[in-house]
Amino acid sequence: DIQMTQSPSSLSASVGDRVTITCQASQDISNYLNWYQQKPGKAPKLLIYDASNLETGVPSRFSGSGSGTDFTFTISSLQPEDIATYYCQQYDNLPPTYTFGQGTKLEIK
Amino acid sequence: EVQLVESGGGLVQPGGSLRLSCAASGFTFSSYWMSWVRQAPGKGLEWVANIKQDGSEKYYVDSVKGRFTISRDNAKNSLYLQMNSLRAEDTAVYYCARGVVTTTKNWFDPWGQGTLVTVSS
DSSP, rough: OOOOOEESSEEEEETTOEEEEEEEEEEETTTTTEEEEEEETTOOEEEEEEEEETTTTOOOOEEEEEETTTTEEEEEOOOGGGGGGEEEEEEETTEEEEEEEEEEEEEEO | OOOEEEEOOOOTTTOEEEEEEEEEEEOOGGGEEEEEEETTTTTOOEEEEOTTTSSOEEEEEGGGGGEEEEEEEGGGGGGEEEEEEGGGGGGGEEEEEEEEEOOOOOEEEEEEOOEEEEOOO
C-alpha cells in the first residue's frame, strides 16, 4: 500500500505570510494527488486536483505542484479565512482507492 | 445545487450494527461513483468504501472488509453503508462524497455534512 507523509502536522503563520505544506508518497504516484481544506466543524472541500489544478472558484492564492513522490501545497498570502486543516490525498485508478495524508492544522500567529 | 445529506448515525454497542444513508440531490446520481469517508474524533480522514455508478464494483479499506457493505439505489438517489460487527475504532463522523472518476482523474466533490457514529458500551 502507498503511504502518504504530510508535513508539518501543524503550522502557525501571520496574515500575509507565504505558507507551504509538503506531502511525500512512498512510491511514484505520478500526479495522482489532490488537496482538500477542512474548516472546523465542516466537511472537507476540494482545492487542488491532479497535483496542480485549481478547482473552479478557489482563490488563486492557493497552488499546488509536484509529481512522482514529492508534492507541495502553497498559500501565497495567508488570509484569516484560510484557518483550517489541509489534507493531501493520493488515489489509484485500478481499482479506485484512496489514501489521505495525516493533515496539517494551520493557525494564525 | 448539489447536495448530499447523511443520516442514520448514533450510539451503538460493540458488536452491533448500523445502517447509514446518504440522500443525493442536484445532480444525476446514477452517473457518479460514490464513496464513504470517515474521520475519528480529532483525527484525520480515512476512505472507507466506494461503489460504481451501477453498483457492479465495490471497494473497501482493509479494516472494514467483511463487516461493512456499501450499496446504492439509483431510483431513490440514495447511498447506503451497512455496518456490522462494529468496534470502538469505528467511532467517527462518516461522510458521503461524490466521486469524479475517470482513467486519469479521481477526486471527491462535494461532501456531505457527515453523521456521527459512536461505538461504546
